[in-house]
Structure formats: structure tokens, C-alpha cells
Amino acid sequence: MTEPDPHRTIEAVWRIESPRLVARLARMLRDVGLAEDFAQDALVSALERWPEAGVPDNPGAWLMATAKNRALDHLRRGKLLERKHEALGRSLESERESAEARLEAALDDDVGDDLLRLVFTACHPVLSPEARVALTLRMLLGLTTGEIARAYLVPEATMAQRLVRAKRSLSKARVAFALPSGADRANRLTSVLEVVYLIFNEGYAATAGSDWTRPRLCAEALRLGRILVGLTPGEAEVHGLVALMEIQSSRLAARVGPSGEPILLFDQDRSRWDRLLIRRGLEALATAERLLGAWGPYTFQAAIAACHARAATFEETDWTRIARLYDELARLSPSPVIELNRGVAHGMAFGPAAGFAIVDTLAAEPTLARYHLLPSVRGDLLLKLGRLDEARADFERAAELATNERERTFLRARASGIRGGSL
Numbered sequence: 255m256t257e258p259d260p261h262r263t264i265e266a267v268w269r270i271e272s273p274r275l276v277a278r279l280a281r282m283l284r285d286v287g288l289a290e291d292f293a294q295d296a297l298v299s300a301l302e303r304w305p306e307a308g309v310p311d312n313p314g315a316w317l318m319a320t321a322k323n324r325a326l327d328h329l330r331r332g333k334l335l336e337r338k339h340e341a342l343g344r345s346l347e348s349e350r351e352s353a354e355a356r357l358e359a360a361l362d363d364d365v366g367d368d369l370l371r372l373v374f375t376a377c378h379p380v381l382s383p384e385a386r387v388a389l390t391l392r393m394l395l396g397l398t399t400g401e402i403a404r405a406y407l408v409p410e411a412t413m414a415q416r417l418v419r420a421k422r423s424l425s426k427a428r429v430a431f432a433l434p435s436g437a438d439r440a441n442r443l444t445s446v447l448e449v450v451y452l453i454f455n456e457g458y459a460a461t462a463g464s465d466w467t468r469p470r471l472c473a474e475a476l477r478l479g480r481i482l483v484g485l486t487p488g489e490a491e492v493h494g495l496v497a498l499m500e501i502q503s504s505r506l507a508a509r510v511g512p513s514g515e516p517i518l519l520f521d522q523d524r525s526r527w528d529r530l531l532i533r534r535g536l537e538a539l540a541t542a543e544r545l546l547g548a549w550g551p552y553t554f555q556a557a558i559a560a561c562h563a564r565a566a567t568f569e570e571t572d573w574t575r576i577a578r579l580y581d582e583l584a585r586l587s588p589s590p591v592i593e594l595n596r597g598v599a600h601g602m603a604f605g606p607a608a609g610f611a612i613v614d615t616l617a618a619e620p621t622l623a624r625y626h627l628l629p630s631v632r633g634d635l636l637l638k639l640g641r642l643d644e645a646r647a648d649f650e651r652a653a654e655l656a657t658n659e660r661e662r663t664f665l666r667a668r669a670s671g672i673r674g675g676s677l
Contacts, residue, residue: 263309264300271314272297272396273481275321277368280431283325286375287421290393292328296321369394370485371431374439377446380427385420386449392417394481395474405456405471443486447495447552450475450482454499458506459658466516466660469506476503483538490545493538494553500535501559504528516664520568532563554583558599573603590619598631606638626655630665637672646672 601609
């Protein structure tokens with residue numbers, strides 16, 4: 255029987271244990287960057303020792319003990335301890351014992367609150383959205399710098415600098431490793447959910463590169479969402495976001511063809527949709543609906559996704575309900591992208607003219623000037639209206655704006671399928 259690869263074991267353990275490790279150390283040290291450094295040191299030690307000595311019976315405890323010892327060394331060398339020693343007239347040994355006692359108390363406390371503090375810290379508004387995403391992937395999901403760089407198609411050195419700057423920004427701003435309260439907590443939770451959804455969307459429809467989807471990013475976002483549900487079970491919109499991601503994830507296998515080409519919703523083989531994910535998504539949606547007095551934006555989007563999930567065929571989709579849900583979502587959380595999606599829904603529910611009437615009002619919207627899906631949607635509606643030359647021009651424009659290679663090829667094919675005013 256083949257022995258398990260210790261490096262793969264270490265990778266799996268690190269994915270599970272690193273968030274807890276960083277969170278516990280951060281609360282004691284009050285410095286997320288330093289905590290992450292000590293956690294990484296423990297990982298390096300594991301990579302050096304486990305291949306020869308074997309994986310310990312309790313690898314998480316081994317990593318924690320190793321990181322704890324590094325943190326204790328830091329405390330012993332710290333100027334803070336020296337000042338306390340001088341001021342209080344205590345021996346260095348008593349200072350060490352005091353530091354160890356504080357560390358032990360911190361590490362023995364409830365890990366759930368620590369993880370929640372880490373989530374709110376990684377997604378602090380002092381950081382740019384790009385930095386929040388990178389730091390969340392690194393600290394909450396245990397991805398390496400190289401993995402994050404590949405996911406977002408930037409050089410590893412660039413991503414490393416982004417992570418370093420993010421940790422420095424948190425330190426410079428003296429961001430407390432604490433749970434915000436009241437309105438601040440609600441605002442910060444909104445930022446946390448935005449980061450998770452941004453990660454998921456990049457996996458569901460990649461903005462660039464040669465792959466139309468990146469299922470691993472979807473899986474990581476969904477894993478983080480499930481952690482958040484466990485940490486904040488009374489937050490309806492957390493359940494709503496998880497419901498949305500579960501249901502959307504169910505379609506991933508059906509969204510690409512054998513050669514990696516995009517397959518749109520109406521052409522997908524629904525037997526390839528993951529029924530377990532759909533069931534879990536519908537259960538999460540039911541929980542969100544029970545908790546909410548009024549629906550939030552993620553719950554609305556999950557309800558829209560549920561309409562697709564419940565339809566056995568594309569033709570059976572309840573487009574009228576989807577259109578009404580988009581109407582409500584647009585009133586709750588107006589944005590040009592939601593309005594564009596509302597136009598698609600109205601086009602399916604009430605005919606292409608109704609959809610085009612909505613979409614055409616977005617032609618001068620500056621935020622959509624380089625958004626390839628605007629001319630793509632226009633092209634589709636114009637095609638259904640029989641305005642073939644205009645449809646072809648819009649598909650060509652969409653292909654020019656698209657930065658994903660698969661999507662660009664798909665849009666060019668749609669344009670080339672319309673020749674000389676005929677299909």
C-alpha cells in the first residue's frame with residue numbers, strides 16, 4: 255500500500271488549521287501580521303520535519319505548540335516586557351511566566367470568536383477591496399501567495415507586496431483585533447459578505463484568462479461562507495449568501511463543455527446540476543427567510559437562483575417571478591448591473607421588447623462603458639427582435655471588451671453567426 259505523501263498531508267492540515275492558528279495568535283499578540291508570520295514559521299517547521307519524522311497524531315496541536323513557542327520568544331525579547339520588568343521590579347523569569355500564562359489563557363479561549371475577529375479584521379474597510387480579498391484568501395482559507403496570485407492572474411511578487419502592504423496598513427491604522435458592535439458591526443459584515451461574494455463570482459465567471467470558470471475559487475468562497483454561518487447563525491444575509499453560492503455552485507459542471515467552452519443556461523444539461531448543493535441551498539434560503547423581517551440583497555438573489563434550480567427544464571422556469579424579484583431587488587439595492595439583469599428577466603418574462611426598453615436606458619451609463627455584458631445582452635435582445643445588423647455589431651463590441659479568452663471566442667462566434675442581415 256502506497257504511503258501518503260506528507261506534503262499533501264501538510265497542505266490539507268494547513269487548510270484546516272491555519273485560520274484557527276492565526277486567529278488565536280492574533281488575539282494574544284494584537285497584531286494580525288505578526289500572528290500570520292508565526293503561523294507561517296510553524297508551517298515551515300512542519301515542512302522540514304514531518305517528511306522525515308512522520309505526521310504527528312495531532313498535527314493541529316503540533317502547529318499550535320510550535321507557533322506558540324515562537325510567540326513566547328517574541329514576548330520574552332519584547333521591550334514591553336522589559337519595561338514592565340523595570341517598572342515592577344520583577345525578575346525576568348516571572349515576566350516570562352506571566353507572558354506564558356497570558357498566552358495560555360488566550361489560546362484556551364473560545365476559537366469561534368477568534369475566527370470571527372479574524373474575518374472582520376481581514377475585511378476591514380481601511381484596506382482596498384483587492385487587499386481584503388487577498389488577505390481573506392490567505393488568512394481565512396490558507397491559500398499560498400502563489401495560489402492567490404494565479405487565481406487573480408498577477409505575478410506572485412505583486413501579490414506578495416499586496417499582502418505585505420495590507421498587513422502593514424492594519425498595523426499602521428492600529429486596527430483592533432476585536433469584534434465591532436452596533437452599526438459598525440453591521441457595516442463591517444456587509445464588507446465581509448462582499449469579499450466572499452467577490453471571490454465566488456471570480457470563480458463562477460472568471461474575468462480574465464483561458465478558463466471561463468474557476469471552481470476552486472467557488473469552493474473556497476463557499477467554505478468561508480459555511481464558516482460564517484457557523485459563527486453568525488442569527489445573521490439572515492449570511493444564510494442568504496450561502497444559499498446563493500450553494501445553488502450557483504450546483505451548475506458549475508454544466509457551465510462548460512468538453513473543450514472548456516461556455517454553455518449558457520438555456521443549453522445546459524440539467525441532469526449535471528448537483529442536486530445535493532441545490533438541496534443545501536434551498537435549506538439555507540428557507541433559514542434566511544425565517545430569520546428576516548425584510549429580505550436583503552443576497553436573499554433576493556438566492557430566491558432568483560432557486561427559481562432556476564426548481565425548474566426541470568429551461569422552458570419551465572418561472573420568469574415572471576424572477577422578473578418581480580428583480581424589481582424588488584432593484585428597489586432595495588439599485589445598481590446598473592442589477593438593472594441589466596432585470597432587463598434580461600423582463601425580456602424572458604414579457605418579451606424582448608420589454609427587456610430592451612430597460613437595457614437601452616443603460617447605454618449612456620458610465621460605469622458600464624467597458625462592461626462587456628451590456629452589449630452582449632443588447633445583442634441577444636436585438637437578435638430576438640430581428641434587428642440583425644445591430645445585434646451583430648453589439649456582439650462584436652462585447653467580444654472586444656471581454657477579457658476572458660473563452661468568453662471572447664464565444665461572443666465572436668455569436669457575431670459571425672449573423673451574416674449579411676441573416677442568421
